[in-house]
Amino acid sequence: MCCSRILGYFAMAARYNMSLSAQLAKIHDDATAERLLTVAADLMDAQGQTALSVRRVADAAQTSHRAVYALFGSMHGLLDALATLGYRDLATRVGELVPTDDPVADLVRAGVVGFRGFATSRPAPFRLTFDEISPAALQQNRVVEAAIASYDALADWVARVLDAGLIDPSRTDADCIFAFHATCQGLACSELAAQPPPAGPGFWRGVAPRDFDAV
Template sequence: MPVDPNPAGLAAEPSATAREQTRRRIIDVAIDLLERGGRDAITTRAVADAAGLQPPALYRLFGDKEGLLDAVAEHGFTRFLAAKHIDPDPQDPIKELRVGWDIAVEFGLANPALYALMYGEPTRSTVFRIGLELLMQRIRRLAVAGLLRVEEDLAAQIIHASARGAVLTWLSLPEPQRNPALLLALREAMITAVTTQEPAVQEQGPAGAARALRAALPDQNALSHAEQRLLTEWLDRLSA
């Protein structure tokens, strides 16, 4: 006589694959509700009903509604990064910055509610941090090439603010008033604020930058005499 493997009639624990499939289905349903009705449309009851589940299933997978929203935002960042084509060694870092800005704005215009959720408040998403690291790599390449006009963190803030402002302004306009020239003007204003068309240092690498800074030292008064001597010694070493 065969032995009943589940004599108590307990529900079997779902496999990791089934759990991930359920999690993905819930996120897809939440995104659909978000795009059709905004953030307020995402309630645990509405998501559970649309996914054909009971609310406790959502709590087991996401903890609470905020956990579900975090998962939706992270999925959005994953989609956004998948749309990017990162050139590890771009020949023109300013062109690369333009292309990256265009991709960010196009994603926001195509996914307005998801974009608002992703960028409407600080996020703890690991994928968001990866995206920020990629942006900082772009900015660092500009700095190494002598093309960065402002400090690196400020450059990142300007780029983010201009892209978000472009998306939100475009979406707030009546459709007949949406002129593509607006996006072009905002992008070029960002480029002008962040970059300089002529490299500040013609010779790339630390030696050229050190020589340029060494030549400018006599004209500054921010450092004490001792600090200036020490910095001069360091720059002389880097220039060699």
């Protein structure tokens, strides 16, 4: 009898917690989630990732710390969401470019506007997305999908260069996209680390299409 009552109590408590979580998720909507992510990114840029905590982010966003748990599950969940947002940011920057009649110059511009634009405007989120993302985050479907989207955003620009016969036809789209993505990521990370390429900080601005011939 005693065991039955105890089991019944735990079952009731579990149902209550599930109900409370559902109610909190309804109370804290997408606008709250967006505000929390924006505030967290700003705090990261100002003070670094180690300055983040559930309470600090919630206080800065003028909401309760329960909102963080309801929307992201934990601080790690919030960081994973920031990384997901970072991949999407890159995809958006590259996707908004308007093509010209020079496919190689356009591809280079995708690197300068997309990668460098993201890195220099939001350095801490950029580092989180490309350097500091946790292995566990990369096992999550939403994070993986956003990461793939950042590669897909380059696909059309690479395809135009391939179609123009300016890349060795033995190289696949995937090879070229990965090589270009890795090159731009490396340049951006080097600049953020105050270790610019040999040409100096102005390398990105003066880059020419021929500089990417090897890619």
